Amino acid sequence: MAASQKLSYLLQLADQGPALRAALAEEVAELLTQWPSDYPDSMRGVCEALLAKAARDVDAATRARLRVQLYSDPDLAGRVLPRESMTQALIETARRGEGLADTLAQSLGVDDKMAIQILDDETGAALAVACKGANIERAAFSALALLTRPGRDRIHAFAVLDAFDNVPMSEATRVLRGWRENQAAA
Helix, strand or coil, X not given: CXXXXXXXXXXXXXXXXXXXXXXXXXXXXXXXXXXXXXXXXXXXXXXXXXXXXXXXXXXXXXXXXXXXXXXXXXXXXXXXXXCCCHHHHHHHHHXXXXXXXXXXXXXXXXXXXXXXXXXXXXXXXXHHHHHHHCCCCHHHHHHHHHHHCCCCCHHHHHHHHHHHHHCCHHHHHHHHHHHHHHHHXX
């Protein structure tokens, strides 16, 4: 599809209202991450603005999917995804000590059962993979890891942080995507 036709199509999709925002956001994110060489660079700015607007209008699960979709370009993700307080909500919920599985599930785009499995992992490796795959910053992960298991000894706490540091972003994203697909297939 020619660049002008694609842009017209995306703008028409945007005019369809909130019901199609998730589809629009995911389609524009895919376009931006796999930008065709024959599309003008000037069109990227329009597409980024369109994605930024759509990303503000979608639900948390869709934003979580967008984060995973845009993992390969963190600068783009920083420009178009809302600076929401997802990580702050996770940390505050962990401090309260209740409802963390639900908040984690919403943040990661997984179901409550999967979020509980992630939190129940004594090693902390599942939480490290999930947070890295969702593009949660290390400082936020560190706070979350310490708050979810306050009784961890110092050596184990450092091991959990090392797990976060050592898992490649691509692997963490692949695993998180797999968890989502497995629950969708179930």
